[in-house]
Amino acid sequence: MPIGHSVIAIVPMRILIAHGDDLVLAGLRQALEADEGFEIAAEAHDALALVPLVNQTNPEVVLLEAEFPGIGGLEGLRRLRADHPHVAVVMLGAPSSRDLIDAMAEGACGYIVDRVSASELGAEIRQAVGPGTPGRDRRRSLNFDLPGLTDRESAVLVAVARGLPNKAIAHELRVTEGTVKFHLTSVFRKLSVTNRTEAARWALVQGIAA
Numbered sequence: 001m002p003i004g005h006s007v008i009a010i011v012p013m014r015i016l017i018a019h020g021d022d023l024v025l026a027g028l029r030q031a032l033e034a035d036e037g038f039e040i041a042a043e044a045h046d047a048l049a050l051v052p053l054v055n056q057t058n059p060e061v062v063l064l065e066a067e068f069p070g071i072g073g074l075e076g077l078r079r080l081r082a083d084h085p086h087v088a089v090v091m092l093g094a095p096s097s098r099d100l101i102d103a104m105a106e107g108a109c110g111y112i113v114d115r116v117s118a119s120e121l122g123a124e125i126r127q128a129v130g131p132g133t134p135g136r137d138r139r140r141s142l143n144f145d146l147p148g149l150t151d152r153e154s155a156v157l158v159a160v161a162r163g164l165p166n167k168a169i170a171h172e173l174r175v176t177e178g179t180v181k182f183h184l185t186s187v188f189r190k191l192s193v194t195n196r197t198e199a200a201r202w203a204l205v206q207g208i209a210a
Contacts, residue, residue, distance in 0.1 A: 012039035016059040020069035035122035066093025113178035161203035
């Protein structure tokens with residue numbers, strides 16, 4: 001009697017790409033089409049098309065340009081969070097700390113710098129969205145209580161407490177330095193601290209890192 005073999009199927013993540021530059025958009029599409037973890041649900045070139053396309057195609061994730069034509073990325077993010085709170089939104093833009101803070105405050109799952117390589121784009125999006133259902137809070141299963149930190153934020157906090165600089169953290173977690181900065185900004189806000197020294201001290205006091 002033949003022995004059956006189980007097959008693990010990869011279920012691609014449905015993603016909508018929103019970018020005003022056709023050449024850049026084509027490059028993003030090509031990079032994600034080459035990654036079997038994604039299915040392109042739609043492409044939005046301007047503000048008028050963004051929300052209607054989300055309504056029509058029901059993506060799990062929106063990759064949104066920070067300088068999106070017509071309304072800008074932050075306003076686009078606000079509209080998506082208001083109309084589709086369960087859709088994960090990942091911003092793509094210049095490595096500006098102000099943009100990171102604003103995107104985080106408006107509910108973005110992550111912020112990817114626009115210099116990310118095609119080979120790293122898919123991994124960066126997956127890191128930003130995290131496991132499970134996009135758009136939902138994901139807490140780490142730990143023996144200590146972290147105030148609403150995601151898995152990636154927790155990992156960054158522990159690395160900071162170990163004294164690692166952003167470049168080393170990015171290398172260890174296999175993300176860009178821009179992504180590390182985004183998570184650090186979120187960690188500072190959730191812990192009510194203003195810098196990495198205070199965050200490291202908080203982690204040490206809580207016994208999170210020795």
